[in-house]
Amino acid sequence: MLIDVHSHVAPLNMPGDPAPGAGLAWPCMLCGAAHTATLMVGSKPFRELDNRSWNVARRCEDMDRDGVAIQVLSPMPELLSYWFAAEHTEYLADHINASIAEMIAEAPGRFRGLGMVPLQEPERAVRYLLKMRERFGLSGVEIGSNICGVLPGDAQFAGFFAAAEALDLAIFIHALHPLSTRGIEISPEFAPLVGFPVDTAMAGASLILGGVIERHPKLRIGLSHGGGAMATLIGRLNQGWNTLPSFKARLRTSPSDQARTLFYDSNVYDQQLLRHLYHDMAPGQIFLGTDYPYAIMQTDPQTFLNGANFDKAELTQLSNGAALRFLGPQT
Amino acid sequence: MLIDVHSHVAPLNMPGDPAPGAGLAWPCMLCGAAHTATLMVGSKPFRELDNRSWNVARRCEDMDRDGVAIQVLSPMPELLSYWFAAEHTEYLADHINASIAEMIAEAPGRFRGLGMVPLQEPERAVRYLLKMRERFGLSGVEIGSNICGVLPGDAQFAGFFAAAEALDLAIFIHALHPLSTRGIEISPEFAPLVGFPVDTAMAGASLILGGVIERHPKLRIGLSHGGGAMATLIGRLNQGWNTLPSFKARLRTSPSDQARTLFYDSNVYDQQLLRHLYHDMAPGQIFLGTDYPYAIMQTDPQTFLNGANFDKAELTQLSNGAALRFLGPQT
Numbered sequence: 001m002l003i004d005v006h007s008h009v010a011p012l013n014m015p016g017d018p019a020p021g022a023g024l025a026w027p028c029m030l031c032g033a034a035h036t037a038t039l040m041v042g043s044k045p046f047r048e049l050d051n052r053s054w055n056v057a058r059r060c061e062d063m064d065r066d067g068v069a070i071q072v073l074s075p076m077p078e079l080l081s082y083w084f085a086a087e088h089t090e091y092l093a094d095h096i097n098a099s100i101a102e103m104i105a106e107a108p109g110r111f112r113g114l115g116m117v118p119l120q121e122p123e124r125a126v127r128y129l130l131k132m133r134e135r136f137g138l139s140g141v142e143i144g145s146n147i148c149g150v151l152p153g154d155a156q157f158a159g160f161f162a163a164a165e166a167l168d169l170a171i172f173i174h175a176l177h178p179l180s181t182r183g184i185e186i187s188p189e190f191a192p193l194v195g196f197p198v199d200t201a202m203a204g205a206s207l208i209l210g211g212v213i214e215r216h217p218k219l220r221i222g223l224s225h226g227g228g229a230m231a232t233l234i235g236r237l238n239q240g241w242n243t244l245p246s247f248k249a250r251l252r253t254s255p256s257d258q259a260r261t262l263f264y265d266s267n268v269y270d271q272q273l274l275r276h277l278y279h280d281m282a283p284g285q286i287f288l289g290t291d292y293p294y295a296i297m298q299t300d301p302q303t304f305l306n307g308a309n310f311d312k313a314e315l316t317q318l319s320n321g322a323a324l325r326f327l328g329p330q331t
Numbered sequence: 332m333l334i335d336v337h338s339h340v341a342p343l344n345m346p347g348d349p350a351p352g353a354g355l356a357w358p359c360m361l362c363g364a365a366h367t368a369t370l371m372v373g374s375k376p377f378r379e380l381d382n383r384s385w386n387v388a389r390r391c392e393d394m395d396r397d398g399v400a401i402q403v404l405s406p407m408p409e410l411l412s413y414w415f416a417a418e419h420t421e422y423l424a425d426h427i428n429a430s431i432a433e434m435i436a437e438a439p440g441r442f443r444g445l446g447m448v449p450l451q452e453p454e455r456a457v458r459y460l461l462k463m464r465e466r467f468g469l470s471g472v473e474i475g476s477n478i479c480g481v482l483p484g485d486a487q488f489a490g491f492f493a494a495a496e497a498l499d500l501a502i503f504i505h506a507l508h509p510l511s512t513r514g515i516e517i518s519p520e521f522a523p524l525v526g527f528p529v530d531t532a533m534a535g536a537s538l539i540l541g542g543v544i545e546r547h548p549k550l551r552i553g554l555s556h557g558g559g560a561m562a563t564l565i566g567r568l569n570q571g572w573n574t575l576p577s578f579k580a581r582l583r584t585s586p587s588d589q590a591r592t593l594f595y596d597s598n599v600y601d602q603q604l605l606r607h608l609y610h611d612m613a614p615g616q617i618f619l620g621t622d623y624p625y626a627i628m629q630t631d632p633q634t635f636l637n638g639a640n641f642d643k644a645e646l647t648q649l650s651n652g653a654a655l656r657f658l659g660p661q662t
Binding site: 149151153154179180181182183184185186187188189190192193194196197198201202205206209210225226227228229230231232233234235236237238239240243244246247250268269270272273276279280295296298 | 480482484485510511512513514515516517518519520521523524525527528529532533536537540541556557558559560561562563564565566567568569570571574575577578581599600601603604607610611626627629
């Protein structure tokens with residue numbers, strides 16, 4: 001049974017601009033040919049989409065084809081919208097989260113959901129978390145790798161992670177508007193291909209160095225894209241921890257031990273790296289993630305996992321065991 | 332026979348400030364207790380050093396203890412000094428490169444050298460490259476992972492790489508003033524522990540995406556810190572290359588095939604990752620690098636390599652084979 005923890009949605013019907021004329025780059029859908037639409041942000045086309053982004057029947061067809069029992073639905077990261085006034089993001093969140101809840105209700109047993117919150121105003125996000133399970137029935141929250149330029153390990157989000165732990169909500173961290181590649185103009189692929197995995201790892205490292213992981217032992221955090229660059233940072237982080245007395249004095253637990261408690265998706269397009277992640281970085285903590293339905297997604301995930309030379313118990317963890325532990329019980 | 336390609340020097344006698352009173356943060360040494368000094372940049376202490384940074388006899392003792400036959404000497408990265416007027420950097424380069432040449436001459440057969448160039452003015456750097464072997468007898472150049480905020484794959488450095496290839500000079504890329512972690516204030520360790528490996532990989536990726544590797548098949552490029560995050564970017568770069576027609580149209584060779592032609596040092600403090608780099612990212616292209624003499628260096632490198640479960644032929648490549656191919660013949 002495959003559970004795909006990394007799949008995105010974008011509702012075809014978006015809520016209206018809450019401040020028309022104010023120049024928000026508000027997301028909305030421009031309809032295209034049958035079953036297609038363009039997500040606009042303000043007046044700019046952001047991405048061409050098709051009904052895989054919103055149509056439950058279409059998704060179920062693809063899931064059946066790929067042997068995926070359950071998809072975890074999370075917002076297209078661009079919809080996280082931390083750059084609006086927080087009340088506008090909350091208005092959008094209400095709509096997006098309700099859309100995810102509706103998709104889940106439409107095909108019982110096939111979907112679970114991770115919602116969005118107005119994290120640019122952490123206290124508002126904490127209040128919003130209370131609705132996540134009760135009102136929307138979602139299992140957790142997708143957050144960006146940075147929130148308007150601030151990494152999640154920053155002290156301003158301490159209350160948010162405390163609340164997520166207390167409410168037993170999973171946190172899935174996805175690359176968004178990479179900080180690492182700001183102002184770099186090597187080629188148009190640089191930010192999406194390099195900045196995404198790098199920023200995901202910077203977010204993860206910020207949670208370790210910022211003490212979040214250590215403060216919240218029951219918090220369940222998953223990093224997209226296999227943690228991005230995380231696997232290559234652990235050795236140096238550990239060496240620094242062992243070498244710098246000030247660093248060791250601040251963190252009781254080694255960075256590698258902390259990294260082993262996080263979850264990571266399998267979305268690395270590299271079976272040897274996947275083996276390294278599973279065997280060396282975080283044994284048992286890797287779950288399937290495909291980035292469905294976008295162009296760069298991992299197609300035929302069953303074949304990808306089967307071809308990576310894992311034994312049966314490991315394949316079970318990758319296919320659904322780690323996902324079920326990350327998501328927690330369905331309520 | 333171990334060759335340590337990643338070791339740094341800082342001369343005890345630094346050249347005087349070429350523009351006194353102009354407020355340059357010029358590097359100079361403030362003497363401390365016996366055999367120690369503080370490298371100052373302008374009026375600020377940058378790093379406490381001891382005679383391992385400049386004393387050949389002391390280095391040879393340490394090399395004998397560690398079984399290192401040859402160290403490759405490169406400037407402490409902070410000395411690369413791209414932020415000065417190019418003529419001032421060139422003046423410093425003349426001094427630093429001559430110091431490296433003197434250290435090499437002092438212990439025949441024990442050292443090779445990588446110099447520095449005023450790369451912020453690429454045409455000046457190209458002219459300077461002509462001196463590197465003839466005047467200083469050095470095997471190549473150490474450059475920063477960015478040059479005043481610009482990654483090495485940027486078009487402005489095209490002539491520099493063409494000249495390095497033509498002159499058969501090796502290029503060693505070392506993290507410097509990380510771009511990725513600018514403005515991030517999670518903890519004081521974030522830039523050195525996360526930014527360094529991330530920026531090294533961004534530099535490497537910029538050379539692939541910028542077409543430098545493809546244009547210069549004979550250019551020998553080595554990345555410090557095992558390429559930093561490079562190993563975690565290859566799968567996604569390849570997936571993007573296979574998915575984005577515009578990207579594939581621009582590069583003939585897949586990113587993974589290009590990455591296999593670069594060299595990487597072993598300075599990852601993680602034997603499992605080292606195995607992944609050697610076996611999967613770039614077979615045969617990993618050489619020993621320790622970051623001697625700094626606090627974070629890999630101590631006892633022979634034990635580190637021996638404990639990573641390589642076979643004899645692989646150990647030979649790691650110990651000296653890849654280094655000799657990277658450095659080219661001694662002249």
